[in-house]
Amino acid sequence: MKFSLNFVKEFIDLKESPQKVANLLTMAGLEVEHIYREGHDWILETEVTSNRPDWLSIVGIAYELSALLRRKLKVKIPRLITKPLLKEIDIIIEDKEGCPIYLARLIKGVKVEDSPSWLKHKIVACGINPVNNIVDITNYCMIKWGNPLHAFDFDKIEGNVYVRRAKKEEKFTGLDGKERILTEENLVISDERKIIALAGIIGGKNTEVDQNTKNILLEGAIFSPVRIRRSRRAMGIETESSYRFERRVSWERLKIASQEAVNLILSLGGGKLYGCIEKGRRPQRKTRRIVISLPHLENYLGERIPKQEVKTILTYLGFQVEKVYKEKLCLKPPSLRMDVSYPVDVYEEVARIYGYDRIKPTLPFIPKQIYSSFYQFKKVLRDFLISLGIKEIITYSITSQSLLEELKEKNFIKISNPLRQQENVLRPTLLCGGIEAVKHNLNQKAFSLKFFEIANIYFKEEKSYKEKANLAIAFSGERNQAFYLKGVVREVLRFANIKDYSWVPTEKANFTNALDIVKDSQSLGFLGKIDSRLKEKFDLTEDLYFAQIDLEKLWEKREPRYFSPFSRFPVVFRDISIALKEVKFSQLEEIIKKEAGNYFKGVEVIDIYQGKKIPPQIFALTLRVYYQAQDRTLTSLEVDAMHDRIRKILGEIEGVILR
Known part of the structure; x- marks a missing residue:
């Protein structure tokens, strides 16, 4: 992102040289790649990480410098004005997942002309070419607040506005003059007859604001980052808007940016605000409260930072310090900082602003016993199973919710920020990976499959989350695999020196002829044959026999080993x-x-x-x-x-x- 240092100075007093400002930002994590002079201004080009969309705005950078320099901000929030739009137009959101909320403001009687020089300079300094006063105002507000806006020529809109998915091979011509053939993956804005924008990416040529425009519809919305990313990749186009929408935008800042755009349009282009319309559901974010421990912070950073300095840093970053205990602080993160959810995130913020260079380097403590006895047990068990001719597999601990629903698993943990929406939960059973591995190998014409995996499963227990080490064994492709599997499980129990256990027939979802391994009235695990429903669902060409054992219970129930001399006499x-x-x-x-x-x-x-x-x-x-x-x-x-x-x-x- 390119930004003007003079623009930033409107919100914070800066006496430091441009080079020092660049160094401060770089040391805090916002890397300044280039810095150069342009007239009486200095331009800084930065590389913004994907988890910090707040840095994609002048106000966001001013907040960062405010914390680094411990200086107050001079940011004025415009007064929010709302009016009903009455019956002139309606907004229909057909794809609520792609567009949770849509805000539109109707302004009539505007005069479209060149922008004043101050406005042109600010957007040019940030790498955007001026078009006219209306378009430049939307770009100015985007640069200032970080939230994209778009202005339509209201008189070119026929009927109501729809937020929907494109139809197969529907055509759209953007403001760049290029015609594109869309797919059903594209999210679009349309009226009754035509597409008027590729949502979150580029507006349509057919509703472009030009010298003849008198009435405008100002759009502000929140679009799904995943949907915008897919659409942008499919169309091969990236814009300032798409870059921001892909990294998520703030509803609070969207309202502010939209209102400031209205104020500037009325000031520079004349006209009158006829009303507003808001459709969809506002983001219902839970009020986040994070409690941090100062001793934990010291242990994490390797250096003790005074409580007052920690409070000062967090206050300048926009955190609200709601309660102060002896060694703890209860915080409310700013709404813009959607990347802050856990105490460790706060510790990173404190370290950034405090200065990594101020933290004294210390050697890590290395304990004498690096590995626990349980770790050694798992390691030797792995070697034992390999010696039996069973191949080890390693599968992903993240799986899809739809797969778990097929397996009738309900006690699973959802991931709050999955890299892929299709893989959004932690596995509560090793059957997920086992069945996929067997299917893959059967499809490759590999038979007589004997697999095992030692890995963790994850589940909820009351109000906490748990993980446990488990052993999975999967056999497929030969006759009498059920007896072979049971024999291997017996060898595992013998290896762990488990005695006086019993095999108890049980009813288990997804399995037929299932047996529980029971010792002291506790189940150590189970084995069985995958039922016909799952076999058909996963298109398995052979029967699959599967066992899963809780290694932590196995370790707990093991009995001491005593040496007895070998007999010298024949068997x-x-x-x-x-x-x-x-x-x-x-x-x-x-x-x-x-x-x-x-x-x-x-x-x-x-x-x-x-x-x-x-x-x-x-x-x-x-x-x-x-x-x-x-x-x-x-x-x-x-x-x-x-x-x-x-x-x-x-x-x-x-x-x-x-x-």
Whole structure:
């Protein structure tokens, strides 16, 4: 942005040289790239960051210099005048998302002519060519207050004014004389028959204010930054107006800029204000209150700044210090500073104005134990899963609200300033990324998928926000993946030394045949198969089996490990073939473990069959039981006697058939 130093001096007394002013602004974050003399004035060219639209105005720069130099401002706010517009025209906002509010003022009997020299100089110094007194006044008010305005020739408007989306391949000719073919993404201003402006970007040639104009309609509005950005990119045109609308404009300043424009038009162009019309809904911003802690500020900056100096800096920046506690300040940020929402934002403001060069550099404190035990646990668990042949995936923690609605998730956290509107919430489950990763790989003709991810999920708990480390495991593309997944989960539980847990069938949204992993009446996680609805919704060509485990609960429920010496004697195994109907494997395992006593080494499923010659709902399994003694080699007679006793006990269980 280019601005005139003489223009700024109208609002603040400046005795400093232009070079010093440039240096002050640069050190405070508003980088001055060029400075040069033009007659009796100095012109400064600045690079404005996207989060500071208040710097896109002369008054905003004056506020910044006021805080840096601790000097009072001389800004006069024009008295706001409102009159009804009666029945001469109406404003219809069809796209309320694209245009929340629209303000129009009708002035009749104006005389369009060249602007006075003072007005021309001010807008030329800021890089804008003069056109006529009416257009120059709108540009002057935009430069001064930061809010774009536009003047239409009222007599060229046919009927009411509409704020709507363009129709497909609708044509529009701008003030630059170029004809453009629009799309349905473009937000436009139109009357009953034609488009009269590309909203927030450029006015139309068909309603241009010229020497014959007698009556004008002065437009002031708030447009969606996202919509203006898309429209500007699609049309390949950038203007001073679009540059400001993309960075958000203030409703409070819009009213002021519009009223000052009316006052100047009546003064320089004559005429009479016939009335105003305001349509839409004024921005209902919550009254922001930020409480900052002075000890926290000191810890953040590495230097203690006196309380009075902190108050002075914030007051000059436009903050209202409402309450002062012993070591805390309760603040109300200025309405223009939409980038200030949290205490850390205030700390940055204090540091900028106080001066980064005044803060003494200190070396950071490095603790002896860099990583916590829980961090080490996650690191070793990651290596363990990789050793099982499972590939690690890393997915985004930000996802879309529409995806979570498909997953029937309600407890999620919305992001207040998302980079993309399509990705505006933090994930409350790792299923979001898991299902997308599986879909992508299946579409690339990759099968036999085995993925895991260790990452945080985010959710609301009462009035606070929480994040927890979770483990997700996703399998797809092969037969018996359900049993394989359960086996991997068992290995994870064994790795964490979790004992005396149970598998509890549960009803879970998005899953069939879901099981909860329960220990001490608490769920550590779950596993199951994605239901047919989700499979069809995401167009998955294979079944997806998914498990999610709360690693913090897993860490909490782990049991101490005790070393027991390895047996020097051989392991002996025997097989048991059975058929099961509605019997848990964990029940069989407990019985085998109890009956084998100290000789029990382990049990596993080595074969599963379900099909011909086996009734529905019945599984034919072959279990392999391992026996081992610590002090001697077990004889065949001992093992056979023990094994036969276990077979007999298993055969007496309802739902178990020996084969």
